[in-house]
Amino acid sequence: MLSRYLDESIAVLQRTQEALDATVVDTAVTRIADALGAGRPLLVCGNGGSASDAQHITGELVGRFLKERRGLNAICLSSNPAVLTAWANDYSYETVFSRQVEAYGQDGGVLLGLSTSGNSPNVVAAFEAARALGMTTVAMTGEGGGRLRALSDLLIDVPSRHTPLIQQAHICLYHYICEQVEARLAG
Template sequence: MQIASPIFTPLYEAAAELQETTVKVCETCGPTLEKAVACCCKALRHDHKILFFGNGGSATQAQHLAAELINRFRFDRKPLAALALTSDSAVTTAIGNDYSFADLFVRQLEGLGRPGDIAVALSTSGTSENIVRGLKKARELKLNTIGLLGRDGGRCLELCDLALVVPAQNTARIQELHLLLGHLLCGLIEEEIYRP
């Protein structure tokens, strides 16, 4: 049956592109995702926390993933220590105004990050200066670094202990796969820590 709609072709093309990219992610990210889950579980079991950060759509995904851990994801359980460095508009605008937007995550990591914590950077390009600086600061502070990255990982790739890279050029497809990977990360952490 043919659907006569001007929306059908772009919808089909987006779905096909997403499917193709999903297959690539499945082929490349499995072992790294498993390591990321283990790294996060170890940190959480030792009273450390997970700090998420990103820009724009990645900022909202950082908040989304932190909420899945601090609240609940698939079942009721005790909160897991997680927070997004993108949530407090007073903090982000003060740092941007008094210092620079490039130091947005550096300042927060200096104040909140402790050795053994996990810094999870979300970046579709892997080149944003504030993300790069944030990862450098996280490493300096002896945090474990995980990247949800796009394209070829950009400058962030070498700054991540573990990198889940969506090998695509389309920002929307990268963000969609970051959400899939983020949900898997949260669900597997929850399962590992709270299911016998």
């Protein structure tokens, strides 16, 4: 059983390596590094496991990944329970991230959204708000990108529809992004 699961995980990573245009990931690194280097924010959002991934990404960038450096302006939109619960209670859960994009987003900043389906309504609404502000939108999704495909400047979609395997590939990809952003900004 374990061997089969690990084989499936390896197969998704291999398909990701074959299918993914590396220039898209490298362009995401450049956009994120340029924004952070200019004092613009990186906003990151997702639901469930992807919310945990959003926290993980911002933790690596505010703290450190591999190098000693200054903290970076990375904000996880799912990590403030007071904002999330107040806004969802008074308005709607669908707009909990777009409201924060309105509050923290800036022209020249980047919104990174994680959604294995690409169809999470609150992530989609955040992308719409970010585009209205002139932010670069980067989506990490499963196969095809769902609704986020049309709202993304850069789409990083893992060729799978199996949520746990998509999330595993996302971890590899965002660790690479964090490593490369840090390398550019640590000097």
